[in-house]
Amino acid sequence: MAIFTIVAGARPNFMKIAPIIHALQKRILEGADLSYRLVHTGQHYDKKMSGDFFDQLNIPEPHANLGGGGGTQAEQTAAIMVAFERELVENRPNLVIVVGDVTSTLACSIAAKKLNIDVAHVEGGIRSGDLSMPEEINRMVTDSITDHFFTTSEIANANLRNLGVSDERIHFVGNTMIDTLLAQMPNFKKPEGEIFDQLIPQGYFVMTMHRPANVDQEHQLKAMIDAILEGSQGLPIIFPVHPRTAKNLQSLGISAPNLLMCEPLSYLEFNYLVQHAKGVITDSGGITEETSVMNVPCVTLRDNTERAETIQLGTNELVGTDPAKLKPYLEKIMANTWKQYQGIPLWDGNTATRIVSILEKIYCA
Numbered sequence: 132m133a134i135f136t137i138v139a140g141a142r143p144n145f146m147k148i149a150p151i152i153h154a155l156q157k158r159i160l161e162g163a164d165l166s167y168r169l170v171h172t173g174q175h176y177d178k179k180m181s182g183d184f185f186d187q188l189n190i191p192e193p194h195a196n197l198g199g200g201g202g203t204q205a206e207q208t209a210a211i212m213v214a215f216e217r218e219l220v221e222n223r224p225n226l227v228i229v230v231g232d233v234t235s236t237l238a239c240s241i242a243a244k245k246l247n248i249d250v251a252h253v254e255g256g257i258r259s260g261d262l263s264m265p266e267e268i269n270r271m272v273t274d275s276i277t278d279h280f281f282t283t284s285e286i287a288n289a290n291l292r293n294l295g296v297s298d299e300r301i302h303f304v305g306n307t308m309i310d311t312l313l314a315q316m317p318n319f320k321k322p323e324g325e326i327f328d329q330l331i332p333q334g335y336f337v338m339t340m341h342r343p344a345n346v347d348q349e350h351q352l353k354a355m356i357d358a359i360l361e362g363s364q365g366l367p368i369i370f371p372v373h374p375r376t377a378k379n380l381q382s383l384g385i386s387a388p389n390l391l392m393c394e395p396l397s398y399l400e401f402n403y404l405v406q407h408a409k410g411v412i413t414d415s416g417g418i419t420e421e422t423s424v425m426n427v428p429c430v431t432l433r434d435n436t437e438r439a440e441t442i443q444l445g446t447n448e449l450v451g452t453d454p455a456k457l458k459p460y461l462e463k464i465m466a467n468t469w470k471q472y473q474g475i476p477l478w479d480g481n482t483a484t485r486i487v488s489i490l491e492k493i494y495c496a
Contacts, residue, residue, distance in 0.1 A: 133494035135167045136224040140174035140235025147230040149188040150310035150483035172235040173198040183397040211238035232266040255280030256287030259437040284440040304485040305477030313480035319403035332407040335367040342414040358454035362461030410464040419447040428469040444473040
């Protein structure tokens with residue numbers, strides 16, 4: 132029997148692992164000689180948020196929660212490594228599957244390889260080239276010790292080949308986050324609350340902002356919000372606010388009648404808003420993938436991106452962190468002249484099925 136340990140640590144990981152678990156469950160029911168353990172590292176753990184995700188995405192309760200949250204980057208990495216090593220010694224699998232680029236991805240990959248256990252990296256090979264981002268370091272270190280790469284794009288494939296990774300270890304399968312998006316679209320639901328009742332389709336913006344380059348410097352944050360308010364021409368801007376950002380906004384006294392701040396939303400509620408938005412303003416990576424597939428205009432407030440396919444074939448544009456450069460992009464959205472989604476290869480909802488099929492060939496042969 133082939134045993135796989137699947138690791139999830141932070142909110143974006145849940146969307147990426149859900150379809151893999153569903154595809155594994157399906158094959159197990161069909162008689163495949165497979166088994167898995169789901170390990171939640173506890174890197175980000177909020178009972179309500181995690182509960183929402185497990186319920187909404189139909190993910191079973193984890194077999195183990197390592198409780199590795201809190202502390203500095205180094206403290207968190209160390210706590211997860213120590214706890215995950217213990218998990219692997221007690222429940223040794225044939226393969227550890229890590230996803231994305233969070234601290235848990237790095238920590239669990241290192242712990243597994245030190246015990247001579249194979250590692251598969253789902254979303255391997257993506258790069259921003261920006262070493263000031265912790266996620267980029269996580270990607271680089273994880274990919275340097277990974278055995279099998281499940282990639283989302285030809286760009287990621289090229290990045291790995293440039294590192295000397297052989298073709299038989301690169302498996303171009305698509306994007307499991309898009310599997311979740313396409314499966315859950317019929318279940319999207321409008322959030323409850325007064326601010327959401329006033330919204331009309333294509334009559335508002337959705338904004339997310341959390342990166343230190345945008346939110347930790349008072350002058351930069353105020354200038355960016357002012358530019359967004361000006362460019363939105365009075366349309367409501369729904370802003371689910373990260374606690375750190377909320378604190379900074381409050382201290383700056385930033386407010387406007389159309390800047391509608393709210394608590395972080397569940398997956399189904401947030402994507403309902405994105406699907407019906409005029410446009411999305413973000414400094415996140417994953418949202419650029421979802422907006423592309425939903426054909427919603429997206430501007431990214433970063434100087435680089437690890438998801439270049441969303442610019443080449445999707446609806447994303449890289450604006451940068453200079454507020455002065457934002458205006459023409461928002462004008463284009465307001466004028467309904469934004470580019471359309473061209474279709475990104477293999478982002479078709481069947482990625483997890485392809486992953487499990489490949490794993491069976493490798494570990495059940």
